Amino acid sequence: MYSPIESQQGFNFKPELPTSSSYYRLLKKLRRQVGHAIRDYKMIEEGDKVMVCISGGKDSYTLLDILLNFKRVAPVNFDVIAVNLDQKQPGFPEDVLPAYLEANNIPYYILEKDTYSITKRLTPEGKTYCAVCSRLRRGSLYGFAQEIGATKVALGHHRDDIIATFFLNLFHGGSLKAMPPKLLSSDKKNILIRPLAYVEEKDIIKYAEMRKFPIIPCNLCGSQENLQRAMLNNMLREWDKEYPKRLHSIFGALQNVSPSQLADRDLFDFEKLDEEREFDLKDPEEMKKRLDVVNLGFAAE
Numbered sequence: 001m002y003s004p005i006e007s008q009q010g011f012n013f014k015p016e017l018p019t020s021s022s023y024y025r026l027l028k029k030l031r032r033q034v035g036h037a038i039r040d041y042k043m044i045e046e047g048d049k050v051m052v053c054i055s056g057g058k059d060s061y062t063l064l065d066i067l068l069n070f071k072r073v074a075p076v077n078f079d080v081i082a083v084n085l086d087q088k089q090p091g092f093p094e095d096v097l098p099a100y101l102e103a104n105n106i107p108y109y110i111l112e113k114d115t116y117s118i119t120k121r122l123t124p125e126g127k128t129y130c131a132v133c134s135r136l137r138r139g140s141l142y143g144f145a146q147e148i149g150a151t152k153v154a155l156g157h158h159r160d161d162i163i164a165t166f167f168l169n170l171f172h173g174g175s176l177k178a179m180p181p182k183l184l185s186s187d188k189k190n191i192l193i194r195p196l197a198y199v200e201e202k203d204i205i206k207y208a209e210m211r212k213f214p215i216i217p218c219n220l221c222g223s224q225e226n227l228q229r230a231m232l233n234n235m236l237r238e239w240d241k242e243y244p245k246r247l248h249s250i251f252g253a254l255q256n257v258s259p260s261q262l263a264d265r266d267l268f269d270f271e272k273l274d275e276e277r278e279f280d281l282k283d284p285e286e287m288k289k290r291l292d293v294v295n296l297g298f299a300a301e
Helices: 021-040 058-073 096-103 115-122 130-147 159-173 201-211 228-242 246-254 270-276 284-300
Strands: 049-053 079-086 108-112 152-154 182-184 191-193
Touching: 021 058, 021 201, 049 058, 049 130, 058 079, 058 201, 079 130, 096 108, 108 130, 115 130, 130 152, 159 201, 159 228, 159 246, 228 246
Parallel strands: 049 079, 049 152, 079 108, 152 191
Antiparallel strands: 182 191
């Protein structure tokens, strides 16, 4: 485990940036979307210490980059610290992330824990590693957040991840749920935030290419074929090509839920509807006669 590394001048995140107008248009779009998500869900407040979970993938690099950008200009003061969990995967390039973080004067920790071997051992033959891997990873990172006094844990899931999770649960889990932009962990000790909740994956891909992030591929689950999430992601990409507004509409639906129009009896009290019904009848006796006729009709059938 490394201690946080910081430049002698203190925090001084000033990376070498692209100069094209297309880059600045995209940066402006991402900053606007992340800013709206932070505002809408009150993700970051004055004095927060935000632990950014960075894997070496395009999403977490983009998240870290945008949050550091916000740190320089935001009206509230907050700290950002990058944390990577080195899961001891064979062939993992351990020098890439420290080199990038040190070159950009970003405080960081590398948390070393062999979850790779545990995941391989606990996953039944023929099953994917995702469930075990993510559970072990979450436990390690959330516990470490408590150790360093982080008030928020920032995750790199974007809009398309949220939609894909919704369909995974719909198709395979029998439930209507996704990834919320903000969540209290199950042990109630960590607030998890997803500042990229409004950001499309295709924009993150463009941004990562423009910024030339040193991407580290995931060889643990990425090597397994026919992952359900990968198949859903392909479906979403095809939809986005054919129907450009469809994913926007789906995400909007996740923000516009009508419990009374679904069928969850725990979420909506259907039994109370009879009590809440209001009558506006001039002649109650006449209405009673009509109901008697209707009841007789049902009895005849």
